[in-house]
Amino acid sequence: MKIYLDIDGVILGTASPAGDVASLLTLLLDRFPGKVYWLTTHCRGGADRTEEWLRGKLPDALADRLCREVLPTDWNTLKTEAIDFSESFLWLDDGLLWSERRVLEAHGAADRWIPMDRRDPGMAARAEAIVRMRNGE
Numbered sequence: 737m738k739i740y741l742d743i744d745g746v747i748l749g750t751a752s753p754a755g756d757v758a759s760l761l762t763l764l765l766d767r768f769p770g771k772v773y774w775l776t777t778h779c780r781g782g783a784d785r786t787e788e789w790l791r792g793k794l795p796d797a798l799a800d801r802l803c804r805e806v807l808p809t810d811w812n813t814l815k816t817e818a819i820d821f822s823e824s825f826l827w828l829d830d831g832l833l834w835s836e837r838r839v840l841e842a843h844g845a846a847d848r849w850i851p852m853d854r855r856d857p858g859m860a861a862r863a864e865a866i867v868r869m870r871n872g873e
């Protein structure tokens with residue numbers, strides 16, 4: 737299973753405690769090695785600026801690991817351009833465009849989106865539970 741990971745509103749700029757966010761990220765990297773992809777405006781159009789965006793905003797060890805292990809994607813208009821619909825996936829994002837939701841629906845994949853509420857302090861912990869459940873744990 738592939739994991740698509742947004743940054744703003746999911747890793748940064750979220751009400752969830754930093755420890756919960758770190759725990760969620762560690763779970764994703766441990767459970768899905770080589771299968772975690774950035775799906776963020778900081779990595780698009782052939783340019784990956786995730787490292788400069790994350791540095792200094794996360795603990796160094798966690799930023800190091802993310803920069804080393806999360807893979808880049810390339811998209812221009814819709815994030816769904818970067819999704820491989822031939823393989824099962826989960827997509828952690830705080831807000832999809834209407835047109836992105838339509839693409840998911842067209843692929844019968846609307847339930848693969850985990851809506852991340854950036855204002856909810858329990859969101860990262862709940863997302864971790866959802867990922868474990870969807871992974872059959």
Ligand SMILES: [Mg+2]
Nearest residue numbers: 742744745830
């Ligand atoms: Mg976002």
